[in-house]
Amino acid sequence: EVILTQSPGTLSLSPGERATLSCRASQSVIGDFLAWYQHKPGQAPRLLIYGASTRATGIPDRFSGSGSGTDFTLTVTRLEPEDFAMYYCHQFGSSPQTFGQGTRVEI
């Protein structure tokens, strides 16, 4: 199975700053089939990015995804207060589909 390792575990930033989150796969992600989700306590996770770089419907353009193969990045330019949350990557190119352990973006 493809193991996804996210780094850093926690990112301490201030509103207005830039966040760069990494997701590294133990083997190449087929088709670059990688998604990013945002998750806040007590809420449903929200899809941000799929196909490594395609923003989901309604997602602000301050969120962007990049990368291919084994190295992927989620960038949030100019953090807004509502962006402080957990972020997970998810590969869906091979079975079993797997998730990273998450990065917490905190103030």
Next chain:
Amino acid sequence: EIQLLESGGGLVQPGGSLRLSCAASPSIFSNYAMAWVRQAPGKRLECVSAITVTGGSTFYADSVKGRFTISRDSSKNTLYLQMSGLRAEDTAIYYCAKYSHRFWSGYHIDYWGQGTRVTVSS
């Protein structure tokens, strides 16, 4: 609006059974594959089971194979997860999730429910 509402979680003894339900918006249920994804305390998200729109193809994680059964009832727009032989390690929040396509293989999850908590303990 797409809504996924889980129910059926609770406290159950080891070896016991529980059935989770996920009521979905009618507009989506008949067109998309669905899944149950769980997160145990301190662990990463794990896709435990998935099912295609017709129910003709299913996936089970090795950790639940032979103990859990996924099914869907299109007349009720409801997804189910029948869990038996429950173990302490099945303790988790279980999320209902919708795929972006009729099949789950090679497609991403685009909507999630808020989850239902399952605790396996004596």
